Amino acid sequence: MNRFPLLIAAAATACIATPSLAKDRSVPVYSDYNPYYLDYKTDISEAKRELRSDLRRAKDASSREDAWHEYRREVADAEHDFRKEMAERGMIVRRGRVTVEE
Template sequence: MKTKTILPLIALGMAGAVSAAIPMLYEEQVARAEEDLILTSPIAGIENSLWFDYRIDVVEAQKELTSDLRRASDIEDQRDAWSEYAHELKHEREDYVHDMAKRGYRQGTVHIVN
C-alpha cells in the first residue's frame, strides 16, 4: 500500500524537477521584464481616461497572451506569442507616458547615486 502512495509522489516530484530544468524562452524573459515595468499607479496620481485605457490595454494583452499560448502548436508559436505580448506592453506604456507628457504630466524617475 505504501508503494502505491509513494510512487505517484516521486513522479510528481520528478515532473517538477524536469519542468524547472527547462530553460525559459528568450522572448518570455523579455516579456517578463516588460511585465515588471507595468505601471501600477497613474502618472501624477491622475486617474483619467488615458490611465483607464492603459490598464484595459494591459489586461487585454494578458488575455491575448493566454489565448495565443493555448493555441500554440510549436515552439515558434510560443515565441511569437511572448514576443507580441512584450511588444504590446511596451507600446501601451510608452503611449500612455507620451500622452500624459503632452498634457504636461511627466513620469517621475529616481536615480540612486553612490
Template sequence: MKFAIATPIIALGMMATAGQAAGSDLYEERLARAEERMILTAPIAGIENSLWYDYRIDITEAQKELRADLGRASDLEDLRDAWEEYARELRQERKEYIEEMAERGYRSGTVTVG
C-alpha cells in the same frame, strides 16, 4: 533495431514536454517578463483619467490575448511569437500612455538604468 532507435527519440520528446511544463527558458518569455515588471501600477502624477483607464484595459487585453495565443500554440515558433507579441504590446502601451500624459504636462517619475 527500430525499438532501440525509437526509445531515445520518444525520451527526448518527453523531456521537451516536461521542460515546457516546468518552465520554459525562452528568450522571448524572459523579455516579456521584464516588460511585465515595468507595467505601471499607479497613474502618472496620481491622475486617474481616461488615459490611465485605457492603459489598464489595454494591459488586461494583452494578458488575455497572451493566454489565448499560448493555448493555441502548436510549436516552439508559436510560443515565441506569442511572447514576443505580448512584450511588444506591453512596451507600446506603456510608451503611448507616458507620451500622452507628457503632452498634457504630466511627466513620468520612472527612472530606468540599464
C-alpha cells in the same frame, strides 16, 4: 420662474469642480480618475488575454515565442501611448516615477 440661469450656474460649477489632469495636478497619475491610465490598464488586460489565448493555441516553441514577442510589443506600445499622453499634459513618466514640468 426662469430656471435657465440656474442650469447654467450648475453646469459651470460642475465643470469647475471636475478634476482634470490639465488643470488640477492633484489628480494621481496612477489612479482610475485618470482616463489615460484606464486606457493603459485596458490595453494591458487585453494583451494578457491575447497572450493566454495564443499560448493555448501554440503547437511548438516557436509559436510560444511569437506569442510572448507580440505580448511584449503590445505592452511597450501601451506604455509609450500612456507616457505620450502624460507628457502632453506636462507630466513625464519614467519607470513608475512622475515628474511635473512647469
